[in-house]
Amino acid sequence: MADRAPPDAATLWLADDDRGVRFVLAAALREAGLAVREFENGDALLAALGGDAPDLVFTDVRMPGVGGLALLERLHAERPALPVIVMSAYTDIATTAAAYRHGAFDYLPKPFDLDQAVEAAQRALAQRRTSAPPPAAPARDPDLELIGHSPRMREVFRAIGRVAASGLNVLITGETGTGKELVARALHRHSARADRAFVALNTAAIPSELLESELFGHEAGAFTGATRRHPGRFEQADRGMLFLDEIGDMPLLLQTRLLRVLAEGEFYRVGGRELIRADVRVIAATHQDLEAKVARGEFRADLLHRLDVVRIQLPALRERREDIALLAEHFLARAAHEMRLEPKRWSAAALSALAGFDWPGNVRQLENLCRRLAVMAPGREIRPGDLPFDSVVPAPSGEADWTVALRLWAERELALGREKLHTRASGELERVLFDAALKAHDGHRQNAANALGLGRNTLTRKLGSSRPRRR
């Protein structure tokens, strides 16, 4: 806790139950000229707060006693101007969004670069701020949770957490099936409009002549077949959110009308005279390159600017292969549950084949495959031969198949903050090798040892320690 910082240095209080994290982080922050005081949990920090106050707080989320989010809430209530930076290995959207909602200045997903942490601290100190009161916490539906632990998805979760409560229009881009609608729903659930409607409209799915009345509604008799007054999606989304999917397919004339409505917040139904006001936050999505469409004169630049206040770009699944195994396990289990089938599991080889596939249909394609295999795959364990791909998928960058699986395992364990990876992985490696060698040599230890390039005694000793259950 001793500090060599200059007497006028800004003070930073750091709460984390992991002594190692505290040690390296505090060292880096002191190096950057801050006076750092360390606490092993939120209670200790709160207790110290009576007599003294820091300029900035860094806190972990999961700690025994008062956790990081509760600490944040207390600090925010008592000292709203004090910036708090939340750090966590749990980068699910709920935690990230809760952090921002409770007034966190920033959220650092672990593991982070020390430079990144120092930079965040400096930013926070440079612009201390007061924040708006948090909106009510929305209910969560686990089926709507976005899954992923890749750095690219963590960035997406962070962006959602950051902009959900802001009220800004958002443009979500990404290939088909990457989860754009799911992101839009997450933005809604974590926004101040969560208890109001989320209305979705797929622009590409509706014939262009009907699109205008779908959006803005129509009066009875407005056109042939309009027998009754029909409120449009804009009206339905009043005080809530309107999700315009495939916005790139909207005809130019309607783009002009949409732009005007967004600018003025009011419109007439088709064939109507009554001016309707609607307070709508628009989230738009597209898989197309809208800038290119603007250049070709197919999309209005001013509409793009109005929709594209914040952009969330979703990576293709092949750009975040680390997430494939996690998603595959989730979808396979969910499919079995939904269809009341006996659960199946993935063999390591099948998972590594999945990780090497290109997934042009992205997460939706993987989800559909899992449903199909939950029903069709013959055994309890899904093997590479059960996969419907024509050719054997090459492992990335010439890696052997099993190292791909190992890499996926390591990345996932690290993302989950698990420990002793080396010991656990080495144990597994030996177990698999010894099993295979013994099986190939009918249990003959000398021959198995020869094949492995080990002495018989070494093999026997290792078998004793790695497989206590065996003779």
Ligand SMILES: Nc1ncnc2c1ncn2[C@@H]1O[C@H](COP(=O)(O)OP(=O)(O)OP(=O)(O)O)[C@@H](O)[C@H]1O
């Ligand atoms: N990160 C994720 N975690 C869990 N499920 C996901 C994730 N991303 C996508 N999905 C699932 O994949 C399917 C496709 O997602 P979604 O409809 O949001 O994609 P999209 O990008 O809007 O597709 P399109 O461009 O075709 O409209 C959905 O069933 C969704 O639940």
